[in-house]
Amino acid sequence: MQEILFLGAGNMARALIAGLVRQGWPATAITVCAPHAERREALAAAFGVHAAPAQARVITPGSTVILAVKPKSIGTVLAAWQGSLSQARPLLISVAAGVPVASLQHALGEALPVVRTMPNTPAQIGAGATALFASPEVNDEQRQAAAAILGAVGSIHWLEDEGLMDIATALSGSGPAYVLLFLEALEDAAVAQGLDRPNARALTLQTVLGTARMAAETGQSPTSLRHQVTSPGGTTAAALAVWEEGLRSLAQRALTAAAQRSRALASTSKD
Numbered sequence: 001m002q003e004i005l006f007l008g009a010g011n012m013a014r015a016l017i018a019g020l021v022r023q024g025w026p027a028t029a030i031t032v033c034a035p036h037a038e039r040r041e042a043l044a045a046a047f048g049v050h051a052a053p054a055q056a057r058v059i060t061p062g063s064t065v066i067l068a069v070k071p072k073s074i075g076t077v078l079a080a081w082q083g084s085l086s087q088a089r090p091l092l093i094s095v096a097a098g099v100p101v102a103s104l105q106h107a108l109g110e111a112l113p114v115v116r117t118m119p120n121t122p123a124q125i126g127a128g129a130t131a132l133f134a135s136p137e138v139n140d141e142q143r144q145a146a147a148a149i150l151g152a153v154g155s156i157h158w159l160e161d162e163g164l165m166d167i168a169t170a171l172s173g174s175g176p177a178y179v180l181l182f183l184e185a186l187e188d189a190a191v192a193q194g195l196d197r198p199n200a201r202a203l204t205l206q207t208v209l210g211t212a213r214m215a216a217e218t219g220q221s222p223t224s225l226r227h228q229v230t231s232p233g234g235t236t237a238a239a240l241a242v243w244e245e246g247l248r249s250l251a252q253r254a255l256t257a258a259a260q261r262s263r264a265l266a267s268t269s270k271d
């Protein structure tokens, strides 16, 4: 199994490592580098991966480096690792929101093979969804390596136009938070009308989970499934009339705001 070096030991590194180890990726083939010992050691203790201080390790040719730091730290991190990256020419997988391949290659000072990705946090239980874009320097083997790594933690979806990464970020990268907000709102509404919280939470959760599974497993469109459960004049129709007053325009506005933020991150990540 190829070696993976994580630069960064935060939430996304944890989610990906948890998912990889859970799917049987050998923990000993994974190393985490980050400045603060307690964060990288916490990952080593939790998953059995190696931990090393930033820059304590040489990059081996043929390995994969996963850049999992905040967009604002990328310039510093790549400058610090430039020598080893240039020598080993590994596949670089970036999970940084809004940072274009051109900015990464500019920071590196050369066109190394880069796969820009946008994973999401359900990766930690193997249920992530990741959008990927490969730079022209990425060969078939490296494309497969990226697919194997991100595919170990959920579904993968290649984009051929990097410009679509902003909307993928707005949809699936930030998406888990929207679903969680929806869960909260439904649960709170049920509690406000008298249902006890444990039942409200359990019913909400299973409804969302079961409906998502039903849509995925039947392959039917959400519209078709929704029509099947909506009798004219019934309870569902009464509620849907209220949701239709604002939900679609809110979804448009929310995704537009997130995609704009992603584009803004792209412009601040340029030197």
Ligand SMILES: NC(=O)c1ccc[n+]([C@@H]2O[C@H](COP(=O)([O-])OP(=O)(O)OC[C@H]3O[C@@H](n4cnc5c(N)ncnc54)[C@H](OP(=O)(O)O)[C@@H]3O)[C@@H](O)[C@H]2O)c1
Residues within 6 Å of the ligand: 007, 008, 009, 010, 011, 012, 013, 033, 034, 035, 036, 037, 039, 040, 054, 068, 069, 070, 071, 073, 076, 077, 080, 095, 096, 097, 098, 118, 119, 120, 121, 173
């Ligand atoms: N969280 C999400 O849902 C999500 C989803 C998709 C994509 N992303 C992307 O994932 C990336 C990381 O986000 P996060 O939420 O995981 O951030 P985070 O929890 O703040 O973690 C950032 C990590 O970067 C490390 N770091 C900073 N400077 C470093 C250096 N010089 N060398 C090595 N490591 C360094 C930090 O080290 P210390 O621990 O030592 O401080 C920390 O472990 C971001 O670019 C974000 O856009 C996040």
